Amino acid sequence: MLNKIEGRIIVLGDNVDTDQIIPAKYLNTSDPEKLAPHFMENEYPDLAKTIKKGDIIVAGKNFGSGSSREHAVITIKGLGVSCIIAESFARIFFRNGINNGIPLIEAKINAENFGNIKIDFDKSTITYGSGIEHFNRYPEFLGKIIEKGGLINYVVSEKW
């Protein structure tokens, strides 16, 4: 994993659930290319088209609640989103994010849509428009899973 990332902010609200992230009717595939265009399409039909590779999602409470569908993470990964910051994550979504090698950060920030944001993982800081926030680091082995690009690579390299 990069020690620092920088990107454009996409703001989402509280309680964005997995049915919103990717409606059930698309669960008959797990291909990121096919899933990505349907991201949040019921709520924001044009959002998927707006998101660019490297964008960073900033959301409120309980992001990714609802089902265990890994499709939600795969959809977001398919869009090229490089990191998700939320006030809190639903737990299976959190596991899926880490296990797919997407950094998830728990922090409450008041970011503006399309603003710029920088994350420094060594210093555990988020820098954006009006301020700097600190976030809690993961336990070491979760960091390693992300570093390796996800659980599969980690399991292979650690010879579980």
Place this chain on the structure above:
Amino acid sequence: MSKTAVEKIFSEKSGNDVKAGDYVMANVDYVMVNDITGPIAVDAFNKLNMEAKSDKIIIIPDHFVPPKDVNSAIQYKTVKDFALKYNTNFYDIGKGGVCHQVMMEKGYAAPGRLIAGADSHTNTYGALSAISLGIGSTEAGVIFATGKMWFKVPETYKINLIGKPKEGIEGKDIILHILSKIKNDGAAYKCMEFTGDIKYIDINERMTMANMTTEAGAKCSFFDTDEKTIEYLNNRVIGDYRIIKSDDDANFEKIFNINMDEIENSIAIPNSPDNVKLISEVDTKIDQAYIGSCTNGRIEDIRKAALILKNHKINKNVRLMVVPASQEVYNQALKEGLIDIIVEAGGYFSGTTCGACLGGYMGVLGPDEICVSSTNRNFIGRMGDKSSKVYLANPKIVAASSILGRIGTPEEI
């Protein structure tokens, strides 16, 4: 040191003395995937190049079965081929049903076990005093190969159930009442442990309650073991099990006292399961009534519905769908003549599937349609069009509403 049940089970399964907040590598007794979550798990497994721990693996196609389109058929075939190749436990169409119901009725879920399932309602087996957790697919694939996984040991919220529920109050009403207090992420990452006067709650209703702890964000649930648990397990449980109980002075993060005798018939109105009103406050016209799912699609639920539907006709503006949670439930309903009663009332009785519970197929709602459902979720668009609405209630309310044409109670018939 005093421990909660979940701390004890994680200590045993990880071989370390652990407490809430610790990260553990734990041996998993069983891992379950379905037709939606399975293909990604199979992919993950294949990347590892390892042997499968076949005895621990349970594959239960349920979401889009019988396959609703070619893509679903491909997913179904992926998990079926995997199951046959590695000789895992496998419940094909006609033998299984909704994954969680199958896990319980086939004896995989039992006290003291640690079970991981790639489905968010895996929490349900807490009804049988197991610690069962919803996980993602990639990690399920890793468990296929390794039999173990990382977990964080959760803190426990103790839900102390006090008193005897009034006549006509179901497990569904109790858990909706609890959700209205704890709220949709109020128990995030926690174990919700139910204790106290659980003797008044039958196993099938404990399953409904454990099932909906997911709607409070809980990681798992846990009911104490009692005679009702043992009776359910007899003749179905696979292997031995060990009864585990929290120590009285264990470290509970929060304790909720719930007076069950004060609970009334309740209903979750759109668009969140914690958005709970009393039935008496709601009288909305409905287009569909749905009885089914891992929440309330068991034989007891169908019996209760049939008792209400007997000698009545479904309202002409309403379609009633009854979808048994498993083949075993279907067979029993057939034997008891319940299917006759339902179809004579004008209801539709189908084979077992998740179907419309997740808006998959078979009962999907059109624009602005309203459904009263015995399922567990009423998120925006959960059962169909984004403008459709879902109200969640117990199966008796659903049956009564199908006759009334609006949300109402059996007493009104």
